[in-house]
Amino acid sequence: MGIFSKTCEYAVRAVFFIAQHTADGSRVGIKEIAVNIDSPEHFLAKILQDLSKRGIIQSVKGPNGGFYLDAQSLSRPLSDVIEAVDGGGIFRDCGLGLKECSSKNPCPLHHDFLDVRNRLQNMLESITIGQFNEDLNLGIVVLKK
Amino acid sequence: MGIFSKTCEYAVRAVFFIAQHTADGSRVGIKEIAVNIDSPEHFLAKILQDLSKRGIIQSVKGPNGGFYLDAQSLSRPLSDVIEAVDGGGIFRDCGLGLKECSSKNPCPLHHDFLDVRNRLQNMLESITIGQFNEDLNLGIVVLKK
DNA sequence: ATAATAAAAGATAAAAACATCTTTTATTAT
DNA sequence: ATAATAAAAGATGTTTTTATCTTTTATTAT
DSSP states (O other): OOOOHHHHHHHHHHHHHHHHHTTTTTOOHHHHHHHTTTTTTHHHHHHHHHHTTSSSEEOOOOOEEEEEOOHHHHTHHHHHHHHHHHHHHHSSSOOTTTOOOOSSSOOOTTHHHHHHHHHHHHHHHHHHHHTTHHHHHHTTSSOOO | SSSSHHHHHHHHHHHHHHHHHTTTOOBBBBHHHHHTOOOOHHHHHHHHHHHHHSSSSSEEEEOOOOOEHHOOOOOOTHHOOOOOOOOHHHSOOTTOOOOOOOOSSSSHHHHHHHHHHHHHHHHHHHHHHHTHHHHHHHTSSSSOO
């Protein structure tokens, strides 16, 4: 287990890939995405269906169909993907699993965790889905292996 | 799912509780620990058995037996508990699940994640198991609810 | 020695996460 | 209209995590 669930890792990698490959207005199919981000195709399909229903990504069926991102989606913060897939718990929940942990009723790690969580949240809120397109094109960053 | 597994959350809460209640050299039983950190007793027993085998906590069987911490254990960094239960992946693994993510072959979030992970690790390495005993005694911090 | 105590170990099970396969629906090109 | 395409939806299966219950072993007090 990492910071995010496996499901969420696939989701983020897929969204970055879709961003890179549909910036020109085209679409990309589930098979191509799955192969290029190294994820199980049918499992990823479920994940993307869900993101599509939530309006975080777009899709069309049929020939020339596939997944894509409109301008609004490209400028969304990455945190929206995390929230959609894993929920916002990672940004809010107590690091030790306490239900009522707060500054008034803190667990021993409350203050330290607050700092780490806030940094993570700020980072993911300031990154947009589309911002790595060029780096991906140049091969400076990668989505598989 | 939080930052840590549920198992790990129980482990950390239990270790803090044991620290608080055995600083005087006494022992505390699994039932009392489970009730006071609000965890399933038999499940927690498994977790503590494992920590005991690894030498991170101490235990003795029989009457007046239970779990406790020696001086060395009290001064251990909390990161040792995390490493023992969840493994060190949280400090090292790629945030997007890539196997070979590195500064030479980075995922899009590599540099940002490196920062967050390092902060988390530094924090957990600089906190000791015994350092909250007084705050726990004073009720300034809590381990349940 | 014996009985009582409490952790250790073993067996089993429920729930959630992860994954696959098949059928249906929407869209496009002919 | 028809056939081809590709996502959506449904059914099912596997693995891991979380959890419970029972039996065994070590220790202590009598």
